[in-house]
Amino acid sequence: MKMTAVSIKLALYVVISVLAGVVVVNTLTDPIGHATDDYHAVFTDAAGLINGSDITIAGVRVGTVSGVRLENGLATVDFDLREDQRIPADARAVIRYADLLGARAVAIVPGPGGAGDLPPGSTIPVERTAPALDMTSLFNGFKPLFNAIDPKEVNQLAGELVAVFQGESGTIASLLRHVVSVTATINSKDQVIGQVLDNLTAVLSTINSHRDDLKALLDGLATLTDNVAASREQIAAALDSGAQLAGTLSDLLGDLTPTLTRDVRSVDALAQTLLRNSDGIDAVLAATPGFFADLNRAGDYGSWINIYICNLSVTLASTPTDLGVGPHSAVCR
Structure with a gap:
């Protein structure tokens, strides 16, 4: 029973396919x-x-x-x-x-x-x-006309041309009406064409009035080109020297990089030290005017101030700088 149902479905499928194929073939072959x-x-x-x-x-x-x-x-x-x-x-x-x-x-x-x-x-x-009819030769002859008219009218005019040249004389009147319409379209653009020609005339007149300047410009360009061509070896040598200089600078920067890095780190450490001791620095700077005032008064009374440095040690950015074992003055000995 199951096989019978499958056979019926297969037969229906084959019949429908054949009918569809016949319809397609009949449509295509007409x-x-x-x-x-x-x-x-x-x-x-x-x-x-x-x-x-x-x-x-x-x-x-x-x-x-x-x-x-x-x-x-x-x-x-x-x-x-x-x-x-x-x-x-x-x-x-x-x-x-x-x-x-x-x-x-x-x-x-x-x-x-x-x-x-x-x-x-x-x-x-x-x-x-x-x-x-040789369509290629025909339409090549009408190419300037086709370029001048609205693209929507090209197909209609082309069809009428083919019909006329193949002997369908009934379309000659339609062709002539179409050609007249095209001529009217071109004639309606006469003002625009005239403006274009006027502008072109003005441009050409301007160029003609400056022909000496234009000639001098062209001569100058020719001279510049000749000089560049004559100096091509020097230009090439300069380019090579520039490349060599760039290479030397690159090598120099490569050699200085470790030292510069160390110096930058030292400056950074100094800045950090100054920042941490900013209060003390502010106090010293605030007391400095008074110190110099007292020093100035002492000098005004004829007193003599003797300062002896028996030993000096300076620490800068965590790096001690020692002048060596003292005393350095005879008074300190």
């Missing part, structure tokens, strides 16, 4: 949907035609290309046409652009009429066929 007759046409150039390209009469899709082959230096295009459609015996086959993306289609253009119809299997000779 079949004619009628019985067809085969015809042939010979072209000097059939570039862009592939199997499935459209065959149109009066703009209506009535067939598809079934094959393209090379025979005697000419391209023979095989195509299938709906059997309810007929090709006049004097009809022409023209390869046209189906869109601006490059797709091609074969258009059957009826002749004057009265010559009957081509029987199925017939071939339209090369004398009554025309290859596709």
Whole structure:
């Protein structure tokens, strides 16, 4: 029972997949949907035609290309046409652009009429066929015009150009109206173009009035360049000397680093000592004016002050400085 349910689900999946595939293939291939007759046409150039390209009469899709082959230096295009459609015996086959993306289609253009119809299997000779228009040459010729108009109008104008040059005379009036519109757009910008030209004239006039200064500037630059080129050896030597000096300074700093470090540490220790004894230093500084005042009074009365240093020892930043064993004065001996 379980296997039966699995089989049913598998069958449904296969059927749905096949139907979806058929729909996709039918959508992509876009079949004619009628019985067809085969015809042939010979072209000097059939570039862009592939199997499935459209065959149109009066703009209506009535067939598809079934094959393209090379025979005697000419391209023979095989195509299938709906059997309810007929090709006049004097009809022409023209390869046209189906869109601006490059797709091609074969258009059957009826002749004057009265010559009957081509029987199925017939071939339209090369004398009554025309290859596709060379779009590259066409649009290169209109490139300045395309650069001057609004980008939104380029596609419309390009389509009308292709239609006109492929023989669809009904669009000539539309093309002319579009060209007139483009001309009006360019004419509306005449004032802006005139201002640009006036500004350019002013710039050129200014440059022309200072042509001697400009020439002198250019000559000076040329002289400077020549002098730099002539002194390139001295400049290179100076750069080398600078590099050598930098290296020497680096070595000197490397040698002085230990000593500088020690000195900086000593200064730091001195500063710490002075900071710790700031109260005593403040007291000494405060008593100094009185001391000198008393000393001055003693000198005023004619007294003589004799100071004998029998021994002196100074401690600076925890480093004692001793003048040696005294006494140094004869009075102290």
